[in-house]
Amino acid sequence: MKKWLSISILVIFLLGVFTYTASFYNSLSAHNINKGNKRKVLNQVKLTFWRNNGNQAENQAYKDLVTSFEAAHPNILIKMQSIPYSDYELRLRTQIASGNPPDIMTIDSPNLALYANAGSLLSIDQYMRKEGQLGDIPQATLDGLTFKGKIYLSPVVESSIALFYNIHLFKEAGLPLPSEDPNKPLTWDEVVKIAQKINNPKMGVYGIDPAQGFGDGESPAYFKIPLLWQFGSQVLSPDGTTASGYLNSKEALSALQFYQDLYHKYGVASVELPPGAFEKGKLAMTVLGSWTLADLEKSNPNFKLGVDFGIAPLPIEKQHIVPNGGWALGISSGTQYPKEAWEFIKYVSSYEGIKKYVKETGDIPARSSVAKDLSEFNQYPKNIFFQQVQKYSMHRPITPAYPVVSDAIRVLFEEVGIGGKDVSLSALEAMEKINIGIKQIEK
Structure with a gap:
């Protein structure tokens, strides 16, 4: 009996030692882990x-x-x-x-x-x-x-831009809808003819907003420079050192004159459009960015793609070019x-x-x-x-003077679009402004 009692006491003692030892090592291990975590945070x-x-x-x-x-x-x-x-x-x-x-x-x-x-x-x-x-x-x-x-x-x-069109206005005018094929865009001449058939200023209906109206920031340059490209012009020389002979080239002047004519000769574009003109059936065509598709659908759940509006590739002139x-x-x-x-x-x-x-x-x-x-x-x-x-x-021109380029383009299109100013004079002024900006950067 004494023998078994001694053995029991020994077992209990050993279990106690084991438990304490395990607890000690677990505690030590946890300490080391926490120490390691602190080291990681310190070295983060x-x-x-x-x-x-x-x-x-x-x-x-x-x-x-x-x-x-x-x-x-x-x-x-x-x-x-x-x-x-x-x-x-x-x-x-x-x-x-x-x-x-x-x-x-x-x-x-x-x-x-x-x-x-x-x-x-x-x-x-x-x-x-x-x-x-x-x-x-x-x-x-x-x-x-x-x-x-x-x-x-x-x-x-x-990013990219495309031609958004109001299906109801096209159908009311008895016009076929533009092609959805990315490789079959309308020409700008075709766009003008469509706009003229739908245009009805007395009823507050206009044919097209060709390049997002007249805003601030980078939007004017992003939406309007492509029109210069499409007519065969560039804003700057390939080396980015001058706008002379480029922004005032005959191709650039043709693009600017076309843009001005939309407002002042054909009257199919309006300097001022009411909010939501496109969705409310007061604007037949507008050029919008790829990012606006989701916003348009979310803000106007009753204005649906394929039912109320459609999308076609950006119109072309001499070249098929869009901004990125x-x-x-x-x-x-x-x-x-x-x-x-x-x-x-x-x-x-x-x-x-x-x-x-x-x-x-x-x-x-x-x-x-x-x-x-x-x-x-x-x-x-x-x-x-x-x-x-x-x-x-x-891509838009790569130059350290790009902020000057962007602002000059904004003012240029405002002058020929809103003010109906002579395109040659406006282009010359924009060209000189850009050249001065480039020279200042070079100094």
Whole structure:
């Protein structure tokens, strides 16, 4: 009996020792794990990311991308800041000038040369050529992200514009609907004839808004420069050093005269249109961007594609050309973490990153493979925008003086469109303004 009692006491003692030892080691292990986690946090790279604030879908898409990136890269923290579009450029330039730029930033692609020339952007050429899978991105898109032979930005989505038309107004006038084939656009002469048949100013009905009216910001240049291209003109020389002989060429003057005639000779365009003119049956045709399709359907649920309105490729003149470009990702030259910044950009602009983004937003993907794998971009109407980007798109002029170019184009089209000013004189003034801006940059 004593023997079994001794054995029992020994077992209890050993169990106690075992329990204490296990507890001690578990505690030690937990301590070491927590210590390791603290080390990871202490060593975590924090990157600031500035972007222009978009619509709800765009904002959510970026939040999701940041979350998924951080989950896959626990050593990198992305501090994203969204800034209203109207304030973005000024705040970004102020931040850069103060010596405290964000590590990663979105840049509207036509402004690329301004930042690159000032030394504010880091060239990502070596990264893009090694890991960017450039063969999956249209050359016209890459050209718009390149300055002096080096790539500075990586794209996520692309953009395009097309002719939107009111089906009811076409049917009331007994007119056939335009072709939905991306390769069979109307000519501008055909558009004028259609507009004349529908136009009825007494009833407040107009034939066309050819290039998004007269607004501010980058919109005028984006929508109106393509008209110059279509008539065979360019804004600047190929090397970007002058507007002389280009913006005032006979082709450019023909484009400007045609634009002016829509308002003052034919009277099929109006300087002032009531809000929602297109949806309310007061405007037969309008040129809109690819990004407005979703907004149009959401804001006007009773105005439906295929029933109330349709989409056709952008009209042509001598050439079939549409604008491209949009907000792309770049790295500040002042960042201390270029490799980590590239990891984020590489992820967001990868096949998977872009696919996630466009599923949320409906925008045109910058990568051809994404568009081919998503059926919506191979079907009407998004196939029109996608194929135009692939086959017929061109970037706006690449010059450090682009803000001057953009403003000069805005004023030029306002003068000939609203004021009916002599196109030759207006073109000459715009040309001189741009040349002065280029010379100032060169100095």
